[in-house]
């Protein structure tokens with residue numbers, strides 16, 4: 089039941105004189121990475137299906153500066169932040185939702201000190217609210233009874249204490265949620281954070297994403313759910329490297345819900 | 352009891368004074384070292400901080416997340432603290448020539464000493480188990496490269512200290528004839544006494560005196576050992592937890608010095624050629640040495656217990672990278688302690704912490720989460736990365752590419768910003 093996506097930009101909204109309920113911050117991965125774009129679309133479909141009025145910044149969005157900051161380049165980070173804040177404040181944005189925990193963390197925690205205070209939510213938190221208020225119907229569909237394991241993104245879990253929203257959504261899928269041994273506060277990183285995504289790993293005896301993917305595969309789950317485009321890449325690569333891609337699919341929580349709803 | 356002060360009272364006073372005096376001297380040295388860091392100013396969220404002190408430091412809430420070692424640690428800690436109430440009595444007795452002065456409180460005294468004795472036995476055995484975990488079971492986190500040499504010896508010395516002190520306490524009670532004859536509170540020492548009660552009185556008295564003196568000298572020695580040991584955490588854990596992070600772990604501090612410059616750069620009205628006001632030294636970005644770190648970061652380093660919980664959760668360390676958050680803390684402390692001696696001939700970066708370690712961190716915060724005393728190794732790693740990138744332009748080359756992409760196209764990859772919305776219609 090493919091329905092055409094109708095995603096306006098803030099500029100278009102402003103031209104029509106109506107402010108959307110929420111700004112969908114797509115992020116760099118969500119905009120440009122082929123795999124992450126699917127997550128972006130799945131989430132946009134869910135927003136549309138729930139009747140949420142939303143918009144994106146489109147060409148006016150720029151990297152939040154997270155990788156620059158975590159690389160140690162505070163200058164570049166603050167330049168990006170100031171430019172984004174100017175745009176966001178210009179539109180009078182109040183609420184932001186994003187599918188990337190890194191954008192989420194930066195916008196929520198590091199922008200206020202630079203003059204950008206918004207109510208920022210991760211998409212799993214936003215979807216859970218929609219589900220709780222009855223605007224979004226989440227049911228199992230093809231995932232009923234399937235084994236799913238959830239990988240906690242560091243910047244959603246430990247960094248911001250959100251462990252429950254994604255799990256609540258997964259259990260609403262009527263799936264069987266199997267936890268990895270290292271989960272929640274003790275969840276193992278996928279290896280992408282701190283700008284590692286953009287460089288070769290330092291010398292060691294194993295890549296972190298392989299270690300984590302092995303743990304995910306060991307649970308016997310057929311799906312690895314994530315809530316971060318970078319975790320998604322890392323885990324997909326890890327599962328493929330272990331030759332398990334035919335048995336285990338790595339999917340974002342939003343993709344699972346959208347697929348279950350046949351969107 | 353002879354005339355006061357007797358020779359032994361004087362000797363006691365001298366030893367006690369020397370012990371407390373040297374300890375005070377070292378604590379002042381410690382404070383002076385920590386003050387070499389950048390001041391942090393008054394902190395907010397006071398209520399939450401006191402709550403943390405209560406739960407995390409006193410209640411050891413993070414420690415018991417690993418139940419076996421956690422609960423034993425609580426036992427040793429409580430036992431040790433409670434038994435040390437006894438030290439107060441020893442000090443009064445020693446100074447004034449009294450014997451078991453607190454006996455005046457009546458039968459409660461017996462119960463108190465009895466409890467101390469039970470605790471002493473429990474502490475003794477817990478410490479033996481700790482020793483076995485380190486030396487016989489060889490738990491991985493105690494056998495990392497940074498744990499060879501002094502740190503390993505230090506950990507064992509502390510355990511021996513505690514075993515001996517507990518043993519002396521029990522033996523002191525067992526050989527104290529008047530205490531045994533009273534038969535109140537000798538719950539444990541009573542059975543030792545039954546084995547030695549036939550010995551001549553004078554010999555028992557001598558044993559009692561030897562134990563009494565060694566015990567108090569041992570305690571003073573232990574007190575003075577703290578400054579040179581990871582055991583300092585029994586004092587510093589409290590202020591350290593108080594100053595620990597109360598904001599979300601993902602929130603990294605924004606550098607105010609950078610904000611000023613960025614604002615200037617972005618302000619079209621600002622004069623880019625304006626000279627810096629006279630006498631201002633351009634601020635150094637990030638940290639290449641301990642003096643560039645904040646006082647809280649230095650307090651962190653001095654507090655580290657070397658338990659290795661951080662390192663055992665670190666994804667980089669678990670996959671064989673050089674990075675160990677515990678080593679980051681130990682290096683920072685070692686450099687700080689050596690600062691008066693080494694001066695500028697060495698620095699934290701390169702001489703202690705290598706770049707490979709710094710670039711292996713994923714900023715996942717697993718170490719911060721795991722630390723039982725609210726230490727934040729990531730903040731030091733970040734400060735040193737800031738120095739490398741902003742002062743030395745020494746980022747790994749791939750990151751330089753990433754950063755120039757961000758600068759030019761507002762994305763870490765070479766895509767055009769105009770195309771950010773293309774996914775909508777793809």
Ligand code: SF4
Nearest residue numbers: 665712713715716718
């Ligand atoms: S934040 Fe860095 S040092 Fe700490 S556990 Fe994660 S990778 Fe290791």
Ligand code: SF4
Nearest residue numbers: 655656658659661722
């Ligand atoms: S930083 Fe904390 S967890 Fe790591 S060794 Fe020191 S005390 Fe233990």
